Amino acid sequence: MKKFYVTTPIYYVNSEPHIGSAYTTIVADIVARYKRMMGYDVFFLTGTDEHGQKVMQSAELKGISPKEFADELSNKFRVLWEEMGITNDYFVRTTDEQHEKTVQKIVKKLKDNGDIYKGKYEGNYCISCESFFNDDEVILKDGKKLCPDCGKELKWVEEENYFFKLSKYNDALLKLYEENPEFVEPEFRKNEMLSLLKKGLNDISITRTTFNWGIPVPDDPKHVVYVWVDALINYISAIGYEESEKFKKYWPADVHFIGKEINRFHSLIWPAILMAANIELPKKIFAHGWLTVNGEKISKSKGNAVDPRILMNAYGKDAIRYYLLRDITFGRDGDFSEDNLITRYNADLANDLSNLVHRTLSMLDKYFDGIILEPDKIEKVDDELHTLIEKNSKKYFEFMDKYQFTHALEALWEIIRFSNKYIDLTEPWKLGKDESKKDRLSTVMYNLADSIRNISILVSPIMPETSEKILKKLNYNKDHINFENIKNGGLHTGVKISRGEPVFQRLDMEKWEKVIKTNNEIKEEKNNENVIELIEINDFKKVQLKVAKVITAEPIPKSKKLLKLMLNDGSKENRQILAGISKFYKPEDLIGKNIIIVANLKPAKLMGQISNGMLLAAKNGDDLTILTTDKNIEPGSIIS
Numbered sequence: 316m317k318k319f320y321v322t323t324p325i326y327y328v329n330s331e332p333h334i335g336s337a338y339t340t341i342v343a344d345i346v347a348r349y350k351r352m353m354g355y356d357v358f359f360l361t362g363t364d365e366h367g368q369k370v371m372q373s374a375e376l377k378g379i380s381p382k383e384f385a386d387e388l389s390n391k392f393r394v395l396w397e398e399m400g401i402t403n404d405y406f407v408r409t410t411d412e413q414h415e416k417t418v419q420k421i422v423k424k425l426k427d428n429g430d431i432y433k434g435k436y437e438g439n440y441c442i443s444c445e446s447f448f449n450d451d452e453v454i455l456k457d458g459k460k461l462c463p464d465c466g467k468e469l470k471w472v473e474e475e476n477y478f479f480k481l482s483k484y485n486d487a488l489l490k491l492y493e494e495n496p497e498f499v500e501p502e503f504r505k506n507e508m509l510s511l512l513k514k515g516l517n518d519i520s521i522t523r524t525t526f527n528w529g530i531p532v533p534d535d536p537k538h539v540v541y542v543w544v545d546a547l548i549n550y551i552s553a554i555g556y557e558e559s560e561k562f563k564k565y566w567p568a569d570v571h572f573i574g575k576e577i578n579r580f581h582s583l584i585w586p587a588i589l590m591a592a593n594i595e596l597p598k599k600i601f602a603h604g605w606l607t608v609n610g611e612k613i614s615k616s617k618g619n620a621v622d623p624r625i626l627m628n629a630y631g632k633d634a635i636r637y638y639l640l641r642d643i644t645f646g647r648d649g650d651f652s653e654d655n656l657i658t659r660y661n662a663d664l665a666n667d668l669s670n671l672v673h674r675t676l677s678m679l680d681k682y683f684d685g686i687i688l689e690p691d692k693i694e695k696v697d698d699e700l701h702t703l704i705e706k707n708s709k710k711y712f713e714f715m716d717k718y719q720f721t722h723a724l725e726a727l728w729e730i731i732r733f734s735n736k737y738i739d740l741t742e743p744w745k746l747g748k749d750e751s752k753k754d755r756l757s758t759v760m761y762n763l764a765d766s767i768r769n770i771s772i773l774v775s776p777i778m779p780e781t782s783e784k785i786l787k788k789l790n791y792n793k794d795h796i797n798f799e800n801i802k803n804g805g806l807h808t809g810v811k812i813s814r815g816e817p818v819f820q821r822l823d824m825e826k827w828e829k830v831i832k833t834n835n836e837i838k839e840e841k842n843n844e845n846v847i848e849l850i851e852i853n854d855f856k857k858v859q860l861k862v863a864k865v866i867t868a869e870p871i872p873k874s875k876k877l878l879k880l881m882l883n884d885g886s887k888e889n890r891q892i893l894a895g896i897s898k899f900y901k902p903e904d905l906i907g908k909n910i911i912i913v914a915n916l917k918p919a920k921l922m923g924q925i926s927n928g929m930l931l932a933a934k935n936g937d938d939l940t941i942l943t944t945d946k947n948i949e950p951g952s953i954i955s
Contacts, residue, residue: 319355320565321346324573324581325362325407325549328388329369332395334651335606335613337623341636342603342645342720343572344401348776349715353798358565360553361396362407363389367445367542371528381528385410399623400632400779407553409545415530417552418545421592422521423533425479430591436476436520439469445542447472447520464576476520477538484587485516491586497599499582500718501646504575504602508582516583547585551594568597570718578602601718604648609831621651621831629830633778634660634819640720640777653831661821667731668770669819672785674738675763676814682747682756685811687789690761690804691754696740697762701803703733704769708801711773720777727773734766764789765806772801781818788813859915860931860954862944863890868902871922878902879924884914885951893926899939909944911954 323343326336340361347359365385374384385408393406407414425431438447441462453469454461460469489512491498492505499505522538523529529539550568554561573581582600589596607613608621626635638656641663643649679685690697707726714723737759746756768789775782775796783793790810863882866889871877876895884890892912911931918927931942 316356317354318358318565319347319350320358320554320568321350321360322550322568322571323361324571324577325364325409325546326392327364327367327369328385328392329373331388332392332623333613334608334621334623334626336392337395337399338606338639339572339574339603340396340401341399341639342718344403345636345640345720345776346570346572346718347402348779352772352776352796353712356564357404358554358561359403360405360407360550361401361403362405362549362553363392363409364542364546364549365389365409366529366539366545368442368523368526368528369445371526372442374528382410395623399627405553407549409530409549411552413555414549414552417556418530418540418548419533420556421548421551421588422540422544424592425588426477426533428591430480430483431477431521432480434476434478435473436478437473438471438520440472441465441467441469443467472525474524475538476524477522477532477535478518479521479544479584479588479591481516481519481584481587484590485512487590488512488516488583488587491596498596499578499600499602501602504578504582504646508578511579511583519584543580543584544588547580547588550597557594567595570599570601571597573600573602575602575604601646603646606643607648607650609652610650625830630656630660631780633781634664636777637664637724641724643721645718645720653829657822657824657827657829660819663728664819665817665821667728667735668774668781669817671731671735671738671763671770672767672788673814673817674735675760675767676788676812678743678747679760679764679812680814682743683760685814687761687764687806687808687810687812688757689808690758692758694755694758696737697758700733700737700762700766704730704766704803708769708773712798715776724777727770730766730770730773734763734770737763737766761806761808764812765803768795768806769801769803772796772798784818788815857915858913861885861912861914862909862948862950862952862954863912863914864950865905865908865910868905870897870902871924874922877922878905880905880930882910882912882928883950884912884928885949890914890927891925892928892930893921893924894930896930896932896939896941900941905941908941909948909950911942911944 321343323339326332343359343361347357350357363385370385371381374381377384389408396403396406409415422431436447439450439453439460440447441464443465444462446464448463448469452463454463454466461467462469489509492509492512496505499508521541521544522532523541524538527539529542530545532538532540550571551557551562551566554565556562556566571581578600582602586596605612623635634656638659639651641659642655643651676685679687707730710726711723714720714726741759743756743759746752746759767785768791771782771785771789772795782796786792786795789812790807861884863884865880866883867881869879871879871893874897876897877893878897878900880892880894882890882892913929913931916929918925920926933940933942
């Protein structure tokens with residue numbers, strides 16, 4: 316069996332996953348599913364990059380160890396990929412023992428070969444990007460040197476380092492690019508790397524001594540391996556370099572999918588390290604563009620670092636996967652526009668695909684009690700449909716093999732659109748009224764159902780859940796998803812279909828609420844928070860405010876915010892309320908205080924406990940103060 320090894324970059328645990336980091340993972344998953352459908356033995360790798368100064372500093376700010384910090388963030392990536400239905404075969408972490416041993420083995424091999432030497436590094440260092448920059452690369456602003464990638468201020472660093480002789484492999488890399496013109500794609504990304512090669516590469520620093528959160532260099536543990544060199548080696552450590560059967564079976568990788576910002580590391584440094592270690596090179600590096608959201612760069616401060624769960628809960632996993640590949644040309648920068656997503660959802664998924672399936676199965680129900688009959692009377696239009704399916708299936712395969720996903724989906728949608736047109740051309744509703752044309756009607760319905768079967772297989776790598784739903788309606792299961800089953804006339808007869816509900820329902824734009832807010836919408840919401848809405852006296856009278864004395868106060872187990880208060884509010888029985896004030900008050904400081912509560916608030920259940928009311932407090936910045944009375948007053952006194 317043919318093998319295929321596909322990887323994503325391993326994601327740095329300095330921030331939580333968002334739709335941008337999910338993009339590469341979704342693409343790799345689609346390729347893995349496609350290759351499995353095509354009969355390949357696939358190994359699909361993803362994971363997290365967990366060493367470096369930035370992780371160490373973030374952990375210190377949280378008051379936890381770097382390993383604890385990395386464990387928490389790495390798990391968020393792992394759980395999200397599971398929830399998204401990503402079919403990776405392994406999840407590698409750079410803190411894995413196997414990975415650390417492999418990194419040390421490679422570094423030792425390079426040292427033994429004379430490709431690593433000790434020297435002193437002086438240069439502009441960006442802690443955020445974990446990268447050094449030459450003076451001609453930095454941005455000068457207000458007398459400060461800024462990082463050309465992230466814009467943060469650079470730090471001048473002088474330290475003893477080990478260096479890798481990258482310059483030694485300049486000519487070998489040029490030869491690689493000349494002899495393998497498709498080694499780096501898209502072509503314009505390859506040309507960027509060729510430009511750097513023609514200028515000449517400098518040796519690079521591959522260790523650090525100013526912090527210790529990293530993999531120690533063999534025989535010189537005060538040095539830790541530079542996070543980017545450490546990270547690159549995951550592609551071989553995860554499959555058991557160097558003697559394991561898995562490594563022998565799957566290496567070299569068929570494709571590394573990466574973002575364009577890390578192209579230099581993967582397309583120049585990584586192959587040079589492999590050359591130095593006498594390891595076969597990967598077959599292809601594919602560096603895609605950046606994803607923006609509604610025209611803006613993804614960032615927490617802009618509020619558009621969207622959790623993919625939010626999108627998938629609103630539109631479904633398959634709709635997001637389809638949109639990312641249909642509307643964004645893979646390799647170039649692309650924009651995730653929710654408006655465009657909705658347009659695609661209604662036009663392509665609801666109107667074209669779902670409508671085709673539901674119309675066809677409804678007519679099968681109506682005319683043949685849901686039973687698929689043998690085709691009988693063939694006409695020219697049937698041959699047109701069959702020819703188009705054959706031609707476009709071939710185009711689909713060619714485009715998928717080249718990672719031209721937008722073109723592949725366009726080829727598939729030509730089949731869907733012509734199948735819808737085939738209904739209009741054959742007019743089954745007229746054939747159904749004439750008993751003498753039942754043989755022609757059975758042929759038309761067979762061809763439509765068979766077309767849908769082919770479509771469901773072709774669409775399966777991109778929309779796996781949708782594919783299985785459609786196949787189930789035709790009385791197939793996911794075992795039918797195989798390229799050998801993509802052919803005209805492959806539909807079983809004599810079986811009963813299950814129409815069910817439409818696969819996609821149109822979104823009603825008058826009622827639909829978008830889940831991504833633009834900057835203007837966020838600003839408008841904030842402005843609305845400052846607008847005071849005037850109320851009538853009768854509105855105020857609906858709220859019953861009472862004085863209550865705190866009798867006991869204690870924390871709620873497993874809650875970081877809530878305290879449980881037992882109050883004397885003048886009634887026969889004490890009242891229990893829960894309040895999120897543990898950050899501001901210790902339980903013992905509250906006992907005996909007279910506080911103000913909303914007494915007629917509907918009870919709520921929090922952390923398994925009932926809260927029967929709410930206390931009043933005022934917030935000033937990050938501080939919070941409970942409202943109390945300035946004189947001793949009887950509990951239960953009404954505030955009016």
